[in-house]
């Protein structure tokens with residue numbers, strides 16, 4: 359059980375003292391569990407798996423596969439943070455987040471084009487990896503795969519979604535992730551229709 363607390367991004371609530379107590383960098387997200395306060399989404403995710411993930415029957419951090427198994431999860435978790443996210447996020451920011459937050463912000467097409475070149479490079483490496491295993495860290499889903507969900511989900515709502523069609527193994531991997539009932543439950547809470555009118559209600 360958890361409670362999602364909305365933070366009004368458009369009004370800059372993420373820079374105000376109440377949110378800074380959760381995340382001193384004034385960014386989203388912030389997280390609280392009893393007296394424990396965390397920020398950085400991947401650290402939050404790991405904590406939730408370690409504390410509450412034991413009943414799901416999954417080995418998301420690869421800890422049942424020895425040090426080598428955990429190392430593969432760590433490796434692909436780093437790849438997501440250091441290579442994948444910086445390539446895909448600018449497209450999502452330019453096409454969805456900035457226009458939503460700033461109302462009439464124009465898409466900076468050169469940022470999008472440069473990011474798509476970078477993303478294609480990353481996806482080529484993923485394609486080679488996913489020819490060898492069903493998921494990034496091995497043959498079962500892991501924390502590394504799950505970290506790809508938020509930005510890939512939103513990227514797939516942009517006009518550039520077809521980039522993934524160029525990488526059949528990556529496309530199949532993404533579809534397998536999205537087919538999971540737990541992923542569908544989470545994504546149901548992720549709006550895909552953004553409009554200026556919605557900003558007031560967000």
Ligand SMILES: N[C@@H](CCC(=O)N[C@@H](CS)C(=O)NCC(=O)O)C(=O)O
Pocket residue numbers: 372384385386387397398399400
């Ligand atoms: N590495 C951080 C990134 C946090 C981050 O950049 N959050 C963005 C939203 S996706 C944000 O709050 N940006 C507002 C700002 O930088 O002022 C994490 O994964 O939690």
